[in-house]
Amino acid sequence: MNHTEENKYQKKILTIPNLLSLFRLCLIPVIVWLYVVEKNDLWATLMLILSGLTDMADGFIARKFHMISDFGKIFDPIADKMTQFVMLLCLFTRFPHMMIPAALMVVKELAAGVTGLMMIHRTGVVEGADWHGKVTTAALYTMMGLHFIWIGIPQQVSVLMVLVCTGLMILSAVLYCMRNLKAFFSAKEK
Numbered sequence: 603m604n605h606t607e608e609n610k611y612q613k614k615i616l617t618i619p620n621l622l623s624l625f626r627l628c629l630i631p632v633i634v635w636l637y638v639v640e641k642n643d644l645w646a647t648l649m650l651i652l653s654g655l656t657d658m659a660d661g662f663i664a665r666k667f668h669m670i671s672d673f674g675k676i677f678d679p680i681a682d683k684m685t686q687f688v689m690l691l692c693l694f695t696r697f698p699h700m701m702i703p704a705a706l707m708v709v710k711e712l713a714a715g716v717t718g719l720m721m722i723h724r725t726g727v728v729e730g731a732d733w734h735g736k737v738t739t740a741a742l743y744t745m746m747g748l749h750f751i752w753i754g755i756p757q758q759v760s761v762l763m764v765l766v767c768t769g770l771m772i773l774s775a776v777l778y779c780m781r782n783l784k785a786f787f788s789a790k791e792k
Contacts, residue, residue, distance in 0.1 A: 611669045618667075619660035620674050623681040626660075629653045630688050637692045637750070646692075647750040653685055654743045672728040679731060682739055683711055689746045697749060697760060703742070703767050710775035717782035725789040734777050738770040 611617055629649055637646035660678060664670045690704040722728055731739075745763040749755060 611671045613673075614669075614671050615673045617664070617669045617671055617674060619664040619669050620671065620677055622656045622660035622663070623674070623678045626653050626656050626681045626685055629656075630685055634688060634692055638695060643750055643753060647747060650689065650743070650747055650750055654747075657682060657685075657739070657743075670730070675728045675730045679735070683707065686739070686742050686746070693746060693749050699761060699764055700749075703764055703771060706768055706771050710771050713775055714778040714782070717779045717786070721782040721785045721789075724786050727785070729781070729785070732774075732777065732781065734770070734774040738767070738774045741767050741770050 629652065633646050633649045633653070636642045636649060640646075657678075660674075664674060687704060687707050690700050690707065693700040694704065718729070745767050748763065749760065
């Protein structure tokens, strides 16, 4: 595949992966309504699983069909983080210790977002998610999904899962900030 074909989606907004991210955002109020208002854990869990599957699908489609766009590199993580944050707030209604990863998520995303914007401004390059971000996302979805379906989850298991996710979030925040600051200062030197 030549360079022109590979980059034809780079500046596009309306792509299949981006529409899947938009769909994921539209699922958020549905999941909240099902979990908090209707207290229908099964359907809330199924919608959360659908959200996670669309997250995997948009990444797969973007890579497989070369539909990676600069907008998608920003929009997909925003859809992920909004979904995760709102789901953590839903879980907070039953598990008060969910406020720990929810609060940490705000701090992590602000730190990574600020350093990422600095890097984009300086270099003009929009980086995608790194492995640690993907592992953290998978761990968060797993932890949230288990809490959605396992109503009687033992406190020790719940707290352990939250601690693992919190540790992964801290690791990811540090690695993203290091990556972004390294790119920022490297571009400044040139």
